[in-house]
Amino acid sequence: MARVALRTSDIQKTASHFTSQGLIVNGPVRMHRRRPDGSLVKWQLLYVGHEEEGPELPFFIQWDEGDEDRRQDLIRNKSIRNHPAGGSMQLNHVGIAVNDLEKASRNWSQWLNVAVNETYIDDSLHAICRELKVPGGSIIFYEPRGENVISNVVAAVGEGPFRVVISGGDVEQVHTISGAVYSIRK
Incomplete structure (x- = not known):
């Protein structure tokens, strides 16, 4: 897993926000692909970078169709369907391995304009x-305490999602896929 994607409904405003933060902005870039059924899917991507040490920022995506229309389309073409693990599943969190928890959380909180919670021990x-x-x-940012799975991730592939x-x-x-751990919880 190399980078996290975050959805936006106004990619131009998102680009302006990051430019005003002094970050490196590439895009938005218009993209599309044709599905096997012949329908055309369109979206825009925005890449944001920084010169600080630490994990890469997420990239941003804006689909050309509204959330509910896209969801119904994904259900219709069976891209969204019941998972064998059952239940009503949703994303809980993405874990990012970092060397400097304070710096990474402070920067991302500022850049993404989101609040950061208190530090805790896992x-x-x-x-x-x-x-x-x-x-x-x-x-969730994870800074290793000693040598462990997180320090091994940072040593092997650098800071980033794991x-x-x-x-x-x-x-x-x-499940472990390409070195990343995917957990389904009740």
Whole structure:
């Protein structure tokens, strides 16, 4: 997992916001693809960068159709369907491995214009953590305490996303795909 995507409904305003923050902005870039059924899907992407040390910022996407129309279309073409883990699942959080929790959470909070929660300890991962609430879920930064799975991620691939947690499943599952951990929780 290399980068997180966040949805926006006004990509021009999003680009202006990051430009005013002094960040490097590339886009928006118009894109499209034709589905096997012949329908055309259109969207715009915006890439945001910074010269600070730390994880890459998310990229931003704006679909050319409204949320509800897109959702109904995805249900119709079976891109959204019931998962074998059951339940009413939704994104809980994306975990991002970082070397400097204070700096990463402070920068992202400022750049994304979101509040940051208090620092806490995750004993199971041996990490100091801090959560940023974003629409549709959370981003949690994990700074390793000693040598552990998070320090191994940072050493192997650098700072960035390493974990996705989905909540609301009927069955708890954990899958590792390309080094990233995907967890389904009840």
